[in-house]
Every structure is written in structure tokens, then in C-alpha cells.
Amino acid sequence: MALAVNDLSSVAGAAAAVGATFPILADPQHQVAEAYGVYNLLGDQLAAPAVFVIDRDGRMRWSYIGQSSQDRPSAADILTRLP
Amino acid sequence: MMAKWKAGGLAAAAVVALLLLFLVIGTIRFQPNSPASLPATAVLPTPADPAVVEVNGQTIGVNAWVEAMRVDGVMSALAGVEPPDAEATLERLINSALLLQAVPQPAPEARAVTDYRAALLAQWGVDEAQLRAALADAGLQVGALERTLAYLLQVKQAQESLLAQGVVWEEWIARQRATADILYHRERIDAVMRTLAVPTAPAPTPTAVAMVVSPDTAPDFTLERAGGGQFTLSEQLAQGAVVLVFFQRCG
Numbered sequence: 001m002a003l004a005v006n007d008l009s010s011v012a013g014a015a016a017a018v019g020a021t022f023p024i025l026a027d028p029q030h031q032v033a034e035a036y037g038v039y040n041l042l043g044d045q046l047a048a049p050a051v052f053v054i055d056r057d058g059r060m061r062w063s064y065i066g067q068s069s070q071d072r073p074s075a076a077d078i079l080t081r082l083p
Numbered sequence: 084m085m086a087k088w089k090a091g092g093l094a095a096a097a098v099v100a101l102l103l104l105f106l107v108i109g110t111i112r113f114q115p116n117s118p119a120s121l122p123a124t125a126v127l128p129t130p131a132d133p134a135v136v137e138v139n140g141q142t143i144g145v146n147a148w149v150e151a152m153r154v155d156g157v158m159s160a161l162a163g164v165e166p167p168d169a170e171a172t173l174e175r176l177i178n179s180a181l182l183l184q185a186v187p188q189p190a191p192e193a194r195a196v197t198d199y200r201a202a203l204l205a206q207w208g209v210d211e212a213q214l215r216a217a218l219a220d221a222g223l224q225v226g227a228l229e230r231t232l233a234y235l236l237q238v239k240q241a242q243e244s245l246l247a248q249g250v251v252w253e254e255w256i257a258r259q260r261a262t263a264d265i266l267y268h269r270e271r272i273d274a275v276m277r278t279l280a281v282p283t284a285p286a287p288t289p290t291a292v293a294m295v296v297s298p299d300t301a302p303d304f305t306l307e308r309a310g311g312g313q314f315t316l317s318e319q320l321a322q323g324a325v326v327l328v329f330f331q332r333c334g
Binding site: 023031033041050059 | 146219220222223224299300301302303304306307308309314316317319320321322323324325326327328329330
């Protein structure tokens with residue numbers, strides 16, 4: 001959907017600015033969404049919009065689970081959560 | 084926007100954002116005729132499911148417990164009875180694990196699960212749409228019910244084989260529990276119970292649910308990258324922190 005594409009564009013732009021790479025992955029069997037506990041939380045058989053910040057030791061440092069498709073933190077907010 | 088990213092003082096080279104796009108495909112939906120048999124995964128450990136109880140070394144995970152509670156809630160509501168409390172559900176999982184350790188059972192045929200489900204719907208007087216609505220309200224997918232029913236069938240078979248030997252269930256399980264190595268991870272159990280103690284609307288908010296099921300340690304995974312190749316989280320973490328962003332769909 002356009003919203004996802006737009007988000008991708010803006011994040012990719014920021015990625016380019018910092019020289020990071022942004023892999024785009026598909027999870028059609030939703031096993032990763034289930035493993036992270038965000039699958040079908042909104043009863044739509046999709047992943048809830050969610051952000052997880054994981055440190056290099058694999059620990060969850062911060063997470064945000066949106067309650068609707070519009071409910072997600074800004075890129076600036078995410079940046080403040082980085083370890 | 085770019086200025087903000089820079090101003091964030093990113094240990095930037097170490098940060099990778101990962102965008103998971105959910106391709107909604109037909110396989111998500113329940114397919115009653117597809118698998119020959121269904122694995123009973125209700126209490127099998129997964130790396131993403133930290134243990135709340137270990138029964139002779141077999142893990143009962145947070146996610147398995149929470150899913151069992153939700154399924155118990157749905158089934159009780161449809162049957163018009165009071166649901167068991169969280170601890171009763173956990174004790175049931177422990178007893179089931181002990182039973183199947185002592186009397187292992189093969190996974191039931193898919194047909195048996197389908198028949199069991201149909202029989203329950205008939206007994207409850209609800210149709211498929213009502214069942215799906217109840218599951219969705221509890222944040223469950225149909226697969227969770229299928230796993231539970233497959234597991235319940237295994238437990239039922241095991242109990243019947245014991246009873247056929249003249250065993251009195253209550254005495255038998257009491258003896259098993261007396262000699263079993265049952266390790267309760269109290270801190271984790273209490274954390275889940277505290278979350279449950281918060282009054283919730285009939286449909287729990289996603290945030291409240293996620294507080295229960297989100298693991299402390301990020302589960303590793305490997306997925307296909309758009310454009311080719313594979314992505315493995317643990318390999319990426321070796322290079323620094325990762326921001327994982329889930330999108331609902333990409334269509």
C-alpha cells in the first residue's frame with residue numbers, strides 16, 4: 001500500500017544519509033511476526049505495526065506496538081531509543 | 084529529516100533498519116484438507132518462547148501458556164461456562180506434559196481434528212463465522228485452535244489408554260507430580276500474572292498483549308530479502324544494533 005511505500009521511501013532516504021543498509025524482507029508465513037508476538041494482534045491476520053530496537057547482544061532494548069495502522073513512532077522517536 | 088537522523092548521533096554505521104513487509108497470501112487461511120497430520124505444538128519449546136515451567140526438562144513457554152489461556156477463554160465462552168484461571172490453565176499444561184511423557188501419542192490425523200472441531204461447534208451451537216469472530220476477538224488465529232485441538236486429542240488418547248489399564252486418573256497424576264522434576268520460573272509467571280491482573284476490555288489492547296508475548300531476547304530468524312539473498316538476524320547483529328519495523332502489508 002502507498003503508506004508502506006511512502007514509509008519505505010522516507011526511511012530509505014534516511015538510510016542513505018547515514019550510509020546504512022535497509023534490507024526489505026518478506027515474511028509470508030508470518031513466522032517472524034508470531035515469534036515477536038505481533039501477529040494478528042488487531043485481528044486482521046497481519047502483523048500489528050511494530051518497532052523493535054535490538055542491541056548487538058540480541059537483547060530487546062525498546063519496543064512499540066501500534067494499535068492501528070497509523071499508530072507508529074516517528075523516525076526521530078526511534079532514533080532516541082537506539083542503544 | 085536527514086538532519087534529524089544525523090543529529091541523533093547515530094552510532095550510525097552500526098544501525099540497520101529492517102523492514103518486514105507482510106505479503107498476505109492465501110496460505111494464511113485455514114485449509115482443512117492440506118496437511119496429512121497436524122503437529123501438536125501447544126507446549127513444544129521454541130527459541131522465542133522463554134520457559135514459565137519445565138516439566139522433566141520439557142519447556143512450557145510464555146507464549147504457549149498465553150495462547151492456551153486465550154484458547155481456554157474462547158472455548159469456555161462459546162460453551163457458556165466460566166473459563167479456568169491462568170494458573171489452572173498452566174497446571175493443565177503441566178499435567179498434559181506429564182501424561183504425554185509417560186504415554187506418548189502420535190499426532191492425530193488432520194481429519195480427526197476437523198471432526199473434533201465440528202463436534203464442538205455442534206455442541207456449542209455456534210457456526211464457523213461465530214467461531215472465527217470469537218478467536219479474532221481474543222487475538223487468536225484459527226491455527227491456534229487447531230493446535231490446541233490436536234493437542235487435546237493426544238491428551239484424550241493418552242488418558243483413555245491409561246483408563247483402559249484400570250488406572251485412576253487422580254491417583255496416577257498425583258504420583259507423577261510427586262516424582263516429576265517440575266521447575267516453575269516464578270519471576271516470569273508473576274510477570275505474566277501482573278499483566279493479566281490489569282483490567283482489560285473484552286478484546287485486549289495490542290500493547291497489553293504484546294507486553295506478555297514479546298520476548299526479552301530477540302528471536303533469531305532467516306528470511307528472503309527482496310531483490311535476492313537471505314537475511315539472518317544474528318549475522319546482522321554482529322555488525323551492530325538492529326531496528327526491526329513491522330508493516331502490516333505491502334500490496
